[in-house]
Amino acid sequence: MDRPELGFLLSRLMREVMAREKPILEAAGLEMWDYAVLTALADSAAPTQAQLAATTGRDKTRLIGNLDRLEAEGMVARRPDPADRRNRIVSLTPAGSRVLRRCREAIEAMETELLADLDPADRAGFERALTSLAETDR
Amino acid sequence: MDRPELGFLLSRLMREVMAREKPILEAAGLEMWDYAVLTALADSAAPTQAQLAATTGRDKTRLIGNLDRLEAEGMVARRPDPADRRNRIVSLTPAGSRVLRRCREAIEAMETELLADLDPADRAGFERALTSLAETDR
DNA sequence: GTATATCGTAAGCGCGCGTAGATTATCTGT
DNA sequence: ACAGATAATCTACGCGCGCTTACGATATAC
Numbered sequence: 001m002d003r004p005e006l007g008f009l010l011s012r013l014m015r016e017v018m019a020r021e022k023p024i025l026e027a028a029g030l031e032m033w034d035y036a037v038l039t040a041l042a043d044s045a046a047p048t049q050a051q052l053a054a055t056t057g058r059d060k061t062r063l064i065g066n067l068d069r070l071e072a073e074g075m076v077a078r079r080p081d082p083a084d085r086r087n088r089i090v091s092l093t094p095a096g097s098r099v100l101r102r103c104r105e106a107i108e109a110m111e112t113e114l115l116a117d118l119d120p121a122d123r124a125g126f127e128r129a130l131t132s133l134a135e136t137d138r
Numbered sequence: 139m140d141r142p143e144l145g146f147l148l149s150r151l152m153r154e155v156m157a158r159e160k161p162i163l164e165a166a167g168l169e170m171w172d173y174a175v176l177t178a179l180a181d182s183a184a185p186t187q188a189q190l191a192a193t194t195g196r197d198k199t200r201l202i203g204n205l206d207r208l209e210a211e212g213m214v215a216r217r218p219d220p221a222d223r224r225n226r227i228v229s230l231t232p233a234g235s236r237v238l239r240r241c242r243e244a245i246e247a248m249e250t251e252l253l254a255d256l257d258p259a260d261r262a263g264f265e266r267a268l269t270s271l272a273e274t275d276r
Numbered sequence: 277g278t279a280t281a282t283c284g285t286a287a288g289c290g291c292g293c294g295t296a297g298a299t300t301a302t303c304t305g306t
Numbered sequence: 307a308c309a310g311a312t313a314a315t316c317t318a319c320g321c322g323c324g325c326t327t328a329c330g331a332t333a334t335a336c
Contacts, residue, residue, distance in 0.1 A: 003265055003268075003269050004269070004272070005177075005242075005245060005246075005249070006155050006249050006252075006268075007152075007155050007156065007159055007245075008174070008177070008272070009268045009269060009271075009272040010148060010151060010152045010155060010268070010272075011152065011195075012272040013148060013268065013271050013272050013274075014145075014148050014149065014152055015195075016271070016274055017144050017145050017148060018145065021145055036146070039143070039146070048313070048314090049313075049314065050312090050313065050314085057149075057150075057153075059293075059294055059295080060313095060314085061294085061295085061296095061314090061315075061316085062292085062293075062294080064314075064315065064316090084302075084303065084312095084313090085301080085302060085303085085313095086301065086302045086303065086312065086313040086314075087302095087312095087313065087314090088313080088314070104143075107143060107145075108143075111143070111144050114144075114271070114274070115267075115271075117270070118267050118270060118271070119263075119266070119267075121259075121263055122263040122264075122266045122267040122270075123263070123267055124263065125257075125259055125260040125261070125262065125263020125264055125267070126260075126263055126264045126266075126267035126268065127141055128257070128260045128264075129253075129256050129257075129260040129261055129263070129264035130141075130144075130147045130148070130151065130264065131141050131142070131147060132255070132256060132260075133147075133151050133154070133252070133253075133256070134142070134146070134147040134148075134150040134151050136151075136154055136252070186283070186284090187283080187284065188282090188283070188284085197323075197324055197325075198283095198284085199284090199285075199286085199287095199324090199325085199326095200322085200323075200324080202284075202285065202286085222282095222283090222332080222333065223283095223331080223332060223333085224282060224283040224284075224331070224332050224333065225282095225283065225284090225332095226283080226284070277336100278335100278336090279334100279335085279336085280333100280334080280335075280336100281332100281333080281334075281335095282331100282332080282333075282334095283330105283331085283332080283333100284329105284330095284331090284332105285328100285329085285330090285331105286327100286328085286329085287326100287327085287328085288325105288326085288327085288328105289324105289325080289326075289327100290323105290324100290325090291322105291323080291324090291325105292321105292322095292323085293320105293321080293322085293323095294319105294320100294321090295318100295319080295320090295321105296317100296318090296319080297316100297317085297318090297319100298315100298316085298317085299314100299315080299316080299317105300313100300314090300315085300316105301312100301313085301314085301315105302311100302312080302313080302314105303310105303311080303312075303313100304309100304310085304311075304312095305308100305309090305310085305311095306307100306308090306309090306310105
Protein backbone atom coordinates (compact mmCIF):
# COMPACT_ATOMS: atom_id res chain seq x y z
CA MET A 1 0.00 0.00 0.00
CA ASP A 2 1.18 3.45 -0.73
CA ARG A 3 0.91 5.62 2.35
CA PRO A 4 2.97 7.85 4.57
CA GLU A 5 5.21 6.05 7.00
CA LEU A 6 3.87 4.34 10.06
CA GLY A 7 5.82 6.58 12.38
CA PHE A 8 4.24 9.73 11.03
CA LEU A 9 0.74 8.34 10.96
CA LEU A 10 1.06 6.97 14.46
CA SER A 11 2.47 10.13 15.93
CA ARG A 12 -0.27 12.22 14.40
CA LEU A 13 -3.01 9.95 15.65
CA MET A 14 -1.31 9.72 19.01
CA ARG A 15 -1.33 13.48 19.38
CA GLU A 16 -5.00 13.57 18.52
CA VAL A 17 -5.90 10.89 21.04
CA MET A 18 -3.81 12.55 23.74
CA ALA A 19 -5.43 15.90 23.07
CA ARG A 20 -8.86 14.36 23.51
CA GLU A 21 -7.96 12.43 26.63
CA LYS A 22 -6.32 15.30 28.41
CA PRO A 23 -9.46 17.28 29.32
CA ILE A 24 -11.16 14.12 30.51
CA LEU A 25 -8.33 13.25 32.86
CA GLU A 26 -7.88 16.82 34.03
CA ALA A 27 -11.53 16.89 35.03
CA ALA A 28 -10.78 13.92 37.28
CA GLY A 29 -7.60 15.49 38.64
CA LEU A 30 -5.39 12.89 37.00
CA GLU A 31 -2.24 13.08 34.94
CA MET A 32 -1.63 10.69 32.08
CA TRP A 33 0.68 8.57 34.17
CA ASP A 34 -1.77 8.46 37.04
CA TYR A 35 -4.33 7.04 34.70
CA ALA A 36 -1.90 4.47 33.36
CA VAL A 37 -1.15 3.41 36.92
CA LEU A 38 -4.80 3.10 37.89
CA THR A 39 -5.52 1.11 34.76
CA ALA A 40 -2.66 -1.26 35.46
CA LEU A 41 -4.10 -1.87 38.91
CA ALA A 42 -7.64 -2.42 37.70
CA ASP A 43 -7.46 -6.18 37.37
CA SER A 44 -5.17 -6.96 40.27
CA ALA A 45 -2.82 -5.30 42.71
CA ALA A 46 0.86 -4.96 41.89
CA PRO A 47 3.12 -7.10 44.09
CA THR A 48 5.97 -4.56 43.93
CA GLN A 49 6.38 -1.00 42.74
CA ALA A 50 9.19 -2.10 40.47
CA GLN A 51 6.84 -4.47 38.69
CA LEU A 52 4.18 -1.80 38.43
CA ALA A 53 6.78 0.46 36.87
CA ALA A 54 7.66 -2.25 34.38
CA THR A 55 4.10 -2.97 33.33
CA THR A 56 3.22 0.70 32.92
CA GLY A 57 6.52 1.63 31.29
CA ARG A 58 7.06 4.35 33.87
CA ASP A 59 10.53 4.86 35.32
CA LYS A 60 10.51 3.37 38.79
CA THR A 61 11.86 6.45 40.53
CA ARG A 62 9.32 8.65 38.78
CA LEU A 63 6.50 6.30 39.68
CA ILE A 64 7.04 7.15 43.35
CA GLY A 65 5.72 10.67 42.93
CA ASN A 66 2.59 9.47 41.18
CA LEU A 67 1.92 6.93 43.92
CA ASP A 68 2.53 9.54 46.61
CA ARG A 69 -0.15 11.76 45.19
CA LEU A 70 -2.59 8.99 44.33
CA GLU A 71 -2.18 7.61 47.83
CA ALA A 72 -2.67 11.04 49.40
CA GLU A 73 -5.89 11.40 47.46
CA GLY A 74 -7.05 7.99 48.57
CA MET A 75 -7.13 6.36 45.16
CA VAL A 76 -4.39 3.88 45.84
CA ALA A 77 -3.04 1.99 48.84
CA ARG A 78 0.54 0.97 49.53
CA ARG A 79 1.01 -1.74 52.13
CA PRO A 80 4.10 -3.78 52.94
CA ASP A 81 4.00 -7.36 51.75
CA PRO A 82 3.79 -9.48 54.92
CA ALA A 83 5.85 -12.19 53.25
CA ASP A 84 8.64 -9.77 52.28
CA ARG A 85 8.41 -6.42 53.92
CA ARG A 86 10.75 -4.77 51.42
CA ASN A 87 7.97 -4.94 48.85
CA ARG A 88 5.01 -2.61 48.79
CA ILE A 89 1.82 -4.09 47.43
CA VAL A 90 0.01 -1.39 45.49
CA SER A 91 -3.72 -1.71 45.10
CA LEU A 92 -6.72 0.31 44.03
CA THR A 93 -9.03 1.68 46.70
CA PRO A 94 -12.78 1.80 46.12
CA ALA A 95 -12.44 5.54 45.49
CA GLY A 96 -9.69 4.94 42.96
CA SER A 97 -11.80 2.31 41.32
CA ARG A 98 -14.67 4.75 40.96
CA VAL A 99 -12.50 7.46 39.44
CA LEU A 100 -10.99 4.95 37.06
CA ARG A 101 -14.36 3.68 35.91
CA ARG A 102 -15.66 7.17 35.26
CA CYS A 103 -12.62 8.11 33.19
CA ARG A 104 -12.68 4.86 31.34
CA GLU A 105 -16.26 5.38 30.28
CA ALA A 106 -15.60 8.89 29.06
CA ILE A 107 -12.55 7.78 27.14
CA GLU A 108 -14.35 4.90 25.53
CA ALA A 109 -17.05 7.28 24.39
CA MET A 110 -14.39 9.56 22.96
CA GLU A 111 -12.83 6.65 21.10
CA THR A 112 -16.14 5.54 19.71
CA GLU A 113 -16.67 9.01 18.33
CA LEU A 114 -13.17 9.18 16.92
CA LEU A 115 -13.61 5.88 15.07
CA ALA A 116 -17.19 6.54 14.03
CA ASP A 117 -16.46 7.62 10.48
CA LEU A 118 -14.45 4.56 9.58
CA ASP A 119 -15.71 1.81 7.37
CA PRO A 120 -16.85 -0.86 9.86
CA ALA A 121 -14.66 -3.55 8.32
CA ASP A 122 -11.64 -1.27 8.34
CA ARG A 123 -12.32 -0.36 11.91
CA ALA A 124 -12.51 -3.99 12.99
CA GLY A 125 -9.30 -4.78 11.13
CA PHE A 126 -7.67 -1.71 12.63
CA GLU A 127 -8.52 -2.75 16.15
CA ARG A 128 -7.46 -6.34 15.66
CA ALA A 129 -4.20 -5.39 13.99
CA LEU A 130 -3.39 -2.72 16.55
CA THR A 131 -4.05 -5.07 19.44
CA SER A 132 -1.88 -7.70 17.88
CA LEU A 133 0.94 -5.29 17.04
CA ALA A 134 0.97 -3.78 20.50
CA GLU A 135 1.83 -7.19 21.87
CA THR A 136 4.92 -7.36 19.69
CA ASP A 137 7.47 -6.70 22.38
CA ARG A 138 10.37 -7.78 20.28
CA MET B 139 -14.83 -4.63 20.64
CA ASP B 140 -13.18 -5.37 23.90
CA ARG B 141 -9.59 -4.23 23.91
CA PRO B 142 -7.19 -2.04 25.85
CA GLU B 143 -7.53 1.65 25.22
CA LEU B 144 -6.33 3.25 22.04
CA GLY B 145 -3.83 5.41 23.87
CA PHE B 146 -2.06 2.46 25.41
CA LEU B 147 -2.01 0.42 22.23
CA LEU B 148 -0.77 3.35 20.21
CA SER B 149 1.96 4.29 22.62
CA ARG B 150 3.23 0.74 22.77
CA LEU B 151 3.31 0.38 19.02
CA MET B 152 4.83 3.82 18.70
CA ARG B 153 7.68 2.87 20.98
CA GLU B 154 8.28 -0.29 18.98
CA VAL B 155 8.37 1.56 15.68
CA MET B 156 10.65 4.25 17.09
CA ALA B 157 13.01 1.64 18.48
CA ARG B 158 13.27 0.02 15.07
CA GLU B 159 13.72 3.27 13.20
CA LYS B 160 16.38 4.66 15.46
CA PRO B 161 19.27 2.43 14.35
CA ILE B 162 18.39 3.02 10.71
CA LEU B 163 18.49 6.78 11.10
CA GLU B 164 21.59 6.69 13.27
CA ALA B 165 23.39 4.78 10.55
CA ALA B 166 22.60 7.67 8.23
CA GLY B 167 23.62 10.27 10.79
CA LEU B 168 20.10 11.59 11.18
CA GLU B 169 17.95 12.42 14.15
CA MET B 170 14.22 11.78 14.10
CA TRP B 171 13.47 15.42 13.39
CA ASP B 172 16.02 15.55 10.61
CA TYR B 173 14.25 12.71 8.93
CA ALA B 174 10.87 14.36 9.34
CA VAL B 175 12.28 17.49 7.74
CA LEU B 176 13.80 15.65 4.79
CA THR B 177 10.56 13.78 4.25
CA ALA B 178 8.56 17.00 4.28
CA LEU B 179 10.86 18.38 1.59
CA ALA B 180 10.72 15.30 -0.58
CA ASP B 181 7.88 16.42 -2.80
CA SER B 182 8.59 20.12 -2.97
CA ALA B 183 10.67 22.79 -1.31
CA ALA B 184 9.28 24.77 1.63
CA PRO B 185 8.61 28.44 0.85
CA THR B 186 9.42 29.54 4.41
CA GLN B 187 10.93 27.92 7.46
CA ALA B 188 7.84 28.78 9.45
CA GLN B 189 5.74 26.78 7.06
CA LEU B 190 8.16 23.87 7.19
CA ALA B 191 7.91 23.99 10.96
CA ALA B 192 4.14 23.89 10.74
CA THR B 193 3.99 20.93 8.38
CA THR B 194 6.49 18.89 10.39
CA GLY B 195 5.06 19.88 13.77
CA ARG B 196 8.47 21.08 14.91
CA ASP B 197 8.74 24.30 16.88
CA LYS B 198 10.06 26.94 14.49
CA THR B 199 12.90 28.05 16.72
CA ARG B 200 14.00 24.46 17.24
CA LEU B 201 13.87 23.75 13.55
CA ILE B 202 16.74 26.16 13.00
CA GLY B 203 19.28 23.87 14.60
CA ASN B 204 18.19 20.94 12.46
CA LEU B 205 18.46 23.01 9.33
CA ASP B 206 21.87 24.32 10.36
CA ARG B 207 23.24 20.82 10.64
CA LEU B 208 21.48 19.45 7.58
CA GLU B 209 22.74 22.40 5.58
CA ALA B 210 26.29 21.98 6.89
CA GLU B 211 26.19 18.35 5.79
CA GLY B 212 24.94 19.33 2.38
CA MET B 213 21.57 17.63 2.58
CA VAL B 214 19.51 20.77 2.47
CA ALA B 215 19.82 24.24 0.95
CA ARG B 216 18.53 27.52 2.34
CA ARG B 217 18.29 30.38 -0.12
CA PRO B 218 16.54 33.72 0.26
CA ASP B 219 13.32 34.05 -1.67
CA PRO B 220 14.05 36.64 -4.41
CA ALA B 221 10.48 37.87 -4.20
CA ASP B 222 10.66 38.43 -0.43
CA ARG B 223 14.12 38.26 0.98
CA ARG B 224 12.89 37.75 4.54
CA ASN B 225 11.88 34.22 3.58
CA ARG B 226 14.27 31.33 3.20
CA ILE B 227 13.30 28.71 0.67
CA VAL B 228 14.37 25.33 2.01
CA SER B 229 14.98 22.56 -0.48
CA LEU B 230 16.53 19.12 -0.69
CA THR B 231 19.94 18.77 -2.33
CA PRO B 232 20.74 15.72 -4.45
CA ALA B 233 22.79 14.38 -1.55
CA GLY B 234 19.89 14.89 0.84
CA SER B 235 17.61 13.20 -1.61
CA ARG B 236 19.88 10.18 -1.74
CA VAL B 237 20.11 9.87 2.03
CA LEU B 238 16.35 10.20 2.30
CA ARG B 239 15.72 7.52 -0.27
CA ARG B 240 18.07 5.08 1.41
CA CYS B 241 16.46 5.60 4.81
CA ARG B 242 13.00 5.40 3.37
CA GLU B 243 13.73 2.04 1.77
CA ALA B 244 15.16 0.62 4.97
CA ILE B 245 12.22 1.87 6.98
CA GLU B 246 9.70 0.47 4.54
CA ALA B 247 11.42 -2.89 4.76
CA MET B 248 11.24 -2.69 8.53
CA GLU B 249 7.55 -1.88 8.37
CA THR B 250 6.85 -4.73 6.02
CA GLU B 251 8.51 -7.09 8.46
CA LEU B 252 6.65 -5.62 11.40
CA LEU B 253 3.30 -6.09 9.68
CA ALA B 254 4.14 -9.46 8.16
CA ASP B 255 2.33 -11.59 10.72
CA LEU B 256 -0.98 -9.82 10.38
CA ASP B 257 -3.95 -11.26 8.62
CA PRO B 258 -3.83 -9.59 5.19
CA ALA B 259 -7.34 -8.23 5.45
CA ASP B 260 -6.67 -6.84 8.92
CA ARG B 261 -3.50 -5.29 7.67
CA ALA B 262 -5.25 -3.58 4.78
CA GLY B 263 -7.97 -2.31 7.10
CA PHE B 264 -5.36 -1.16 9.58
CA GLU B 265 -3.50 0.86 6.98
CA ARG B 266 -6.64 2.41 5.54
CA ALA B 267 -8.04 3.28 8.95
CA LEU B 268 -4.76 4.67 10.21
CA THR B 269 -4.30 6.82 7.14
CA SER B 270 -7.80 8.14 7.46
CA LEU B 271 -7.53 8.80 11.20
CA ALA B 272 -4.22 10.59 10.86
CA GLU B 273 -5.94 13.14 8.68
CA THR B 274 -8.41 13.93 11.45
CA ASP B 275 -6.98 17.25 12.50
CA ARG B 276 -9.96 18.17 14.58
C1' DG C 277 9.63 58.71 5.17
C1' DT C 278 8.00 56.94 8.95
C1' DA C 279 5.33 53.51 11.46
C1' DT C 280 3.91 48.70 11.52
C1' DA C 281 4.34 43.88 10.56
C1' DT C 282 6.84 39.58 9.31
C1' DC C 283 10.84 36.27 8.95
C1' DG C 284 14.79 34.08 10.73
C1' DT C 285 17.74 33.88 14.64
C1' DA C 286 19.64 33.75 19.46
C1' DA C 287 19.04 33.19 24.32
C1' DG C 288 16.66 31.83 28.33
C1' DC C 289 12.57 29.93 30.89
C1' DG C 290 10.38 25.83 33.28
C1' DC C 291 8.93 21.19 32.32
C1' DG C 292 9.12 16.08 32.25
C1' DC C 293 12.06 12.56 30.95
C1' DG C 294 15.52 8.57 31.88
C1' DT C 295 19.65 7.60 34.51
C1' DA C 296 22.94 7.17 38.32
C1' DG C 297 24.53 7.18 43.16
C1' DA C 298 23.72 6.97 47.93
C1' DT C 299 20.77 5.56 51.83
C1' DT C 300 17.81 2.67 54.60
C1' DA C 301 15.21 -1.40 55.50
C1' DT C 302 14.82 -6.04 54.67
C1' DC C 303 15.64 -10.71 53.01
C1' DT C 304 18.74 -14.79 51.66
C1' DG C 305 22.79 -17.87 51.54
C1' DT C 306 26.38 -19.73 54.10
C1' DA D 307 26.14 -14.17 62.82
C1' DC D 308 27.59 -12.04 58.82
C1' DA D 309 28.04 -10.82 53.76
C1' DG D 310 25.69 -9.84 49.86
C1' DA D 311 21.45 -8.97 47.22
C1' DT D 312 17.06 -6.49 46.61
C1' DA D 313 13.09 -2.83 47.23
C1' DA D 314 11.80 1.75 47.94
C1' DT D 315 13.32 6.35 48.36
C1' DC D 316 15.88 10.79 47.65
C1' DT D 317 18.91 13.83 45.20
C1' DA D 318 20.95 15.48 41.26
C1' DC D 319 22.52 15.21 36.87
C1' DG D 320 21.95 16.31 31.52
C1' DC D 321 18.69 16.10 27.78
C1' DG D 322 15.06 17.64 24.51
C1' DC D 323 10.82 19.74 24.56
C1' DG D 324 7.57 23.85 23.75
C1' DC D 325 7.26 28.69 24.85
C1' DT D 326 8.63 33.55 25.35
C1' DT D 327 11.37 37.63 24.55
C1' DA D 328 14.48 40.42 21.95
C1' DC D 329 16.84 41.87 17.81
C1' DG D 330 18.18 42.79 12.95
C1' DA D 331 16.80 42.54 8.23
C1' DT D 332 13.21 43.24 5.17
C1' DA D 333 8.59 44.25 3.32
C1' DT D 334 4.26 46.86 3.41
C1' DA D 335 0.85 50.70 4.60
C1' DC D 336 -0.05 55.36 5.11
